Each structure stands twice: as structure tokens, then as C-alpha cells.
Amino acid sequence: xxxxxxxxxxxxxxxxxxxxxxxxxxxxxxxxxxxxxxxxxxxxxxxxxxxxxxxxxxxxxxxxxxxxxxxxxxxxxxxxxxxxxxxxxxxxxxxxxxxxxxxxxxxxxxx
Amino acid sequence: xxxxxxxxxxxxxxxxxxxxxxxxxxxxxxxxxxxxxxxxxxxxxxxxxxxxxxxxxxxxxxxxxxxxxxxxxxxxxxxxxxxxxxxxxxxxxxxxxxxxxxxxxxxxxxxxxxx
Numbered sequence: 001x002x003x004x005x006x007x008x009x010x011x012x013x014x015x016x017x018x019x020x021x022x023x024x025x026x027x028x029x030x031x032x033x034x035x036x037x038x039x040x041x042x043x044x045x046x047x048x049x050x051x052x053x054x055x056x057x058x059x060x061x062x063x064x065x066x067x068x069x070x071x072x073x074x075x076x077x078x079x080x081x082x083x084x085x086x087x088x089x090x091x092x093x094x095x096x097x098x099x100x101x102x103x104x105x106x107x108x109x110x111x
Numbered sequence: 112x113x114x115x116x117x118x119x120x121x122x123x124x125x126x127x128x129x130x131x132x133x134x135x136x137x138x139x140x141x142x143x144x145x146x147x148x149x150x151x152x153x154x155x156x157x158x159x160x161x162x163x164x165x166x167x168x169x170x171x172x173x174x175x176x177x178x179x180x181x182x183x184x185x186x187x188x189x190x191x192x193x194x195x196x197x198x199x200x201x202x203x204x205x206x207x208x209x210x211x212x213x214x215x216x217x218x219x220x221x222x223x224x225x226x
Contacts, residue, residue: 041219043115043201043203043217043219044201044215044217045217046214046216087153098156098159099156099215100156101154103153
């Protein structure tokens with residue numbers, strides 16, 4: 001299974017941008033990068049995904065390196081409600097959507 | 112309706128009991144999933160159903176038996192579980208299982224305790 005590596009934990013101040021890094025050095029040309037987050041006592045929630053180009057949506061931005069071996073999830077203005085475990089997942093695109101969750105980054109927001 | 116619902120929220124069962132977990136979605140999704148999540152660990156995939164047929168079984172013990180009676184419902188039947196099976200069981204759905212580009216929608220989970 002494809003593995004990603006992320007820092008175990010990060011802290012950020014409220015109302016400041018947050019950059020969450022992820023390494024996916026074994027990625028192949030058709031693999032997508034997905035980000036999910038899991039708030040306390042909830043199921044995971046989709047955040048964003050991308051293939052090659054940078055992506056933006058209402059929740060976050062995803063910056064993918066040119067060689068695609070790493071990516072960064074950007075929360076533009078962190079709020080206390082963004083405190084969660086953030087999972088970076090490399091999905092294998094050969095006919096199934098198997099999400100293999102890594103250990104994730106626990107993000108703490110400091111008021 | 113963009114929600115995946117799971118019942119019950121909490122379940123306590125003995126090792127000789129038989130119980131079922133239920134999951135429902137009304138988004139017209141044709142792929143549904145069961146994940147298991149132990150405390151402070153990431154979710155682990157157990158089963159994938161595609162168009163009501165089992166497409167992936169991640170070597171899960173036979174005491175866990177999935178069932179997909181129709182495109183909106185997914186059950187997980189439990190029998191003769193062990194205390195180490197205590198975990199949060201998450202259900203998810205996605206439009207279909209043909210591409211790595213689709214997001215999965217997760218339910219809130221059922222917290223299972225086996226005594």
C-alpha cells in the first residue's frame with residue numbers, strides 16, 4: 001500500500017495561516033493526493049484532493065510539488081474549529097478507491 | 112441530503128452475542144465502505160461494496176459479516192467478537208469505485224465495546 005509521511009503534531013495560532021506538509025515519494029503518475037480531517041468524536045471529513053495542479057476550495061488550498069513527491073495543505077486562516085487530525089492519503093487509481101490512512105498530523109490551534 | 116447515518120451510536124455486547132451495525136445514505140452513491148478505528152489510530156479499511164457486490168475484503172475475520180441489501184443500505188453483522196474488536200466502526204460512501212478521484216463521505220461511526 002502507498003505510504004505517506006506527515007509530522008505527528010503541529011501547533012498554530014488562531015487566525016494565522018497553517019501549512020501542513022506531506023511526503024509521498026512513491027507516488028505514480030495516476031495517483032491522487034487526498035486530504036481528510038477528523039475532528040474529535042466525528043468521522044473523517046473530506047478536505048481537498050488533487051493530481052498535479054494546485055487546487056483551491058472553500059476549506060483549503062492544496063499545493064503539489066512539481067515532482068509530486070510532496071504536497072502541502074494550506075488553511076488560510078485557522079480557527080479553533082480547525083483543530084483536528086489531518087490525514088494525507090495517496091489513492092491508487094486502478095479501479096478502486098482504497099483509502100489507506102497514514103498516522104496523520106494532530107493540529108492544535110492556540111487561541 | 113449529503114449525510115451518511117449510522118446506528119446505533121454506541122453498542123455494548125458480550126462475546127457470545129450477535130448484533131448488527133447499520134449504515135444508510137441517500138446520495139445515490141454506488142460504493143460503500145466499512146472501516147475500523149482503534150483509539151488514537153487511523154481508520155483501517157475492512158470492506159468495500161461496489162454496486163451492491165463485495166469488491167474488497169481486507170482479510171477481515173469471519174466473525175464480521177458485511178451485507179449490502181440495496182444501494183442505500185450497508186450492514187455489518189457481528190458474531191462471537193473478542194474484546195480486541197472494541198473500536199469505532201465507520202461507514203463511508205462515494206459515487207462509485209472506478210477512480211481515485213472521488214471523495215468519500217463518512218458517517219459519525221458506531222462505538223463498539225465487547226465485554
